[in-house]
Amino acid sequence: MRNYRNLMVSAVLTTAVFACSWPLAHAEQLRVPVGSQADRSQISLPANGTKSDAVRARWGAPVTIKGPVGQPPISQWHYQDFVVYFEGNRVVHSVVKPQKD
Template sequence: MKKNRILLGVLALSATLTLFPAASAVAEEIRVPVGTQADRDQANVPGTGMSQASVRASWGAPLEIQGPVGQPPISQWHYPTFVVYFENDRVIHTVLKHNR
């Protein structure tokens, strides 16, 4: 008896989804490759391998410094339009800030 109720429930659900396909969810996936999320060619940002002294000489003092933390020591220098990540005293990555 219990098997019949389960079977009827499955059939009813199947019929509902067949009759009302709009009831099922539909989503669109948009992929944006990381390299095309910002026009890095026109961005004047510190390059990988630059020293902290050369970054400070070219862009001035940062608005905020976080770190260093961890091993190897990683620190962040925050500027108005980008954040520079250092390992020891060398740039390992620069991230552009989102324009609001």
């Protein structure tokens, strides 16, 4: 019984030490006021999964390209009214730029 108790105390202490040393995750929260959000229904955007060649054929060359960075490689194609995010050569998200007043 004593060995079992010592084992349990040792396991609890090990878990506590490990949990306290684990780095805390931190993320920033981005808030965009509703009035400044763009209307996605007013613009044609590339669908998720579309290949980069098809995006270039449909919307032309982007104004700027950022990346790729990281693993998996993520790049951004910036057009006048929207930004397309690629993982490798496939679209993972398209974002409409807010309208400037």
